[in-house]
Amino acid sequence: MKRIGSVLATGLVMMTIAAVDAQEKKAASRDGAKPGSKKGASAVNPVADPTGSALTSKEAQELVDYHNKVRQDVGVGPLKWSPEVAKVAQEWADKLAETGMLEHRANNKYGENLAVDSTLLDGAKAWYSEISKYTAGTVIDGSNYQTFGHYTQMVWRTTTQIGVGKAVIKQGSFKGQFVIVANYNPSGNLLGEKPY
Numbered sequence: 001m002k003r004i005g006s007v008l009a010t011g012l013v014m015m016t017i018a019a020v021d022a023q024e025k026k027a028a029s030r031d032g033a034k035p036g037s038k039k040g041a042s043a044v045n046p047v048a049d050p051t052g053s054a055l056t057s058k059e060a061q062e063l064v065d066y067h068n069k070v071r072q073d074v075g076v077g078p079l080k081w082s083p084e085v086a087k088v089a090q091e092w093a094d095k096l097a098e099t100g101m102l103e104h105r106a107n108n109k110y111g112e113n114l115a116v117d118s119t120l121l122d123g124a125k126a127w128y129s130e131i132s133k134y135t136a137g138t139v140i141d142g143s144n145y146q147t148f149g150h151y152t153q154m155v156w157r158t159t160t161q162i163g164v165g166k167a168v169i170k171q172g173s174f175k176g177q178f179v180i181v182a183n184y185n186p187s188g189n190l191l192g193e194k195p196y
Helices: 017-031 057-073 083-099 120-133 145-154
Strands: 111-117 161-168 178-185
Touching: 057 120, 057 145, 057 161, 083 111, 083 161, 083 178, 111 120, 111 145, 120 145, 120 178
Parallel strands: none
Antiparallel strands: 111 178, 161 178
């Protein structure tokens, strides 16, 4: 079996958004900051949020909820947010924002969806729109996954974690728009397999 563009990652820490919020409140009270404040923010990641990326806890939860609705529609289990996976996604989003290019990370150990859009949810809806090109039961192969691969990664049955990064593109034809990088663990789109 061949994996398209990534290998499996194991041993990642999973956190629900509620756990992330609880961590944020605990850290804020310990540091004397208000929950949600930008204390500890950096130039690369302007929001020091416990999501592991520039997304707020609310944005992360909206994306998890959207993915889980799509996954429930085809009978696969829910995803959980991973700050560790989100950190990797954020690093790549920052890189793409600097270069103005839209390209997948080489040798990524996670599944990856990319979008340039005005909102995170619009990006996820664009990935989902590929459902119209996928026929349930179709096996993934080297010639068809590019037609519907964003959608099939969203619903891949063995994927259990998601992490997303975002950044404003600084140059090129997409300047001023968000680049959105979603990473999935374990990755999907395995050649010779069906997503669900």
